[in-house]
Amino acid sequence: xxxxxxxxxxxxxxxxxxxxxxxxxxxxxxxxxxxxxxxxxxxxxxxxxxxxxxxxxxxxxxxxxxxxxxxxxxxxxxxxxxxxxxxxxxxxxxxxxxxxxxxxxxxxxxxxxxxxxxxxxxxxxxxxxxxxxxxxxxxxxxxxxxxxxxxxxxxxxxxxxxxxxxxxxxxxxxxxxxxxxxxxxxxxxxxxxxxxxxxxxxxxxxxxxxxxxxxxxxxxxxxxxxxxxxxxxxxxxxxxxxxxxxxxxxxxxxxxxxxxxxxxxxxxxxxxxxxxx
Numbered sequence: 001x002x003x004x005x006x007x008x009x010x011x012x013x014x015x016x017x018x019x020x021x022x023x024x025x026x027x028x029x030x031x032x033x034x035x036x037x038x039x040x041x042x043x044x045x046x047x048x049x050x051x052x053x054x055x056x057x058x059x060x061x062x063x064x065x066x067x068x069x070x071x072x073x074x075x076x077x078x079x080x081x082x083x084x085x086x087x088x089x090x091x092x093x094x095x096x097x098x099x100x101x102x103x104x105x106x107x108x109x110x111x112x113x114x115x116x117x118x119x120x121x122x123x124x125x126x127x128x129x130x131x132x133x134x135x136x137x138x139x140x141x142x143x144x145x146x147x148x149x150x151x152x153x154x155x156x157x158x159x160x161x162x163x164x165x166x167x168x169x170x171x172x173x174x175x176x177x178x179x180x181x182x183x184x185x186x187x188x189x190x191x192x193x194x195x196x197x198x199x200x201x202x203x204x205x206x207x208x209x210x211x212x213x214x215x216x217x218x219x220x221x222x223x224x225x226x227x228x229x230x231x232x233x234x235x236x237x238x239x240x241x242x243x244x245x246x247x248x249x250x251x252x253x254x255x256x257x258x259x260x261x262x263x264x265x266x267x268x269x270x271x272x273x274x275x276x277x
Contacts, residue, residue, distance in 0.1 A: 044091035052095040145170030145210035147243040170210025217271035226252040
């Protein structure tokens with residue numbers, strides 16, 4: 001940057017002079033302007049310090065010739081040189097700064113679950129497995145941080161018209177950090193995956209922290225437990241089921257206004273774990 005400043009000061013620090021512009025001097029000025037334009041374009045194409053240093057080396061080598069020619073330029077040529085000099089300096093600053101910026105975490109790899117695609121099943125537990133397996137291929141540290149299954153029946157099938165699921169993923173941070181410092185999970189990408197009107201929908205977000213835990217119970221198991229515990233549960237109804245990893249609890253609910261049926265059960269996630277992570 002210091003060499004660049006010296007070069008530009010030599011160019012722009014000259015006082016404008018009233019000179020007789022001949023054909024030969026006009027041609028020289030055009031060549032200087034053209035060279036300055038080329039170097040500016042090269043600098044503005046740089047994305048790192050190494051590239052900027054290479055262009056700057058060319059600028060330094062050419063600076064004495066540029067300074068000599070600029071002393072004979074008219075006001076319009078000097079104005080153009082000044083504009084290019086400013087652009088050159090701005091681009092150089094950006095290129096050098098880019099080299100010192102932290103490298104962003106790459107976006108997750110493409111997957112079989114694409115927005116608008118059809119799922120392989122209508123069975124809730126199968127859909128959850130599909131979403132979890134997909135998330136793990138993008139980041140092995142991904143875990144469910146919130147799960148909501150809506151309008152699911154006792155057999156675990158989603159209602160063909162109203163049924164949907166929402167699986168929000170978080171990340172278990174494995175980086176060592178001092179207590180009180182920010183979590184680094186937000187440096188990664190996570191997805192919220194949902195099923196709406198029979199199609200997958202994905203929303204990309206910065207990750208939130210979650211605990212290193214996977215649900216032990218299945219949706220079908222929770223349905224059966226609620227049915228055994230509460231005599232008000234209609235075996236032919238559809239329910240809303242929510243899993244919260246932070247307290248390892250399932251919430252089973254049936255709300256039907258026409259029949260004034262309102263059932264809510266809090267059930268622990270204490271089933272035998274049958275699915276590998």
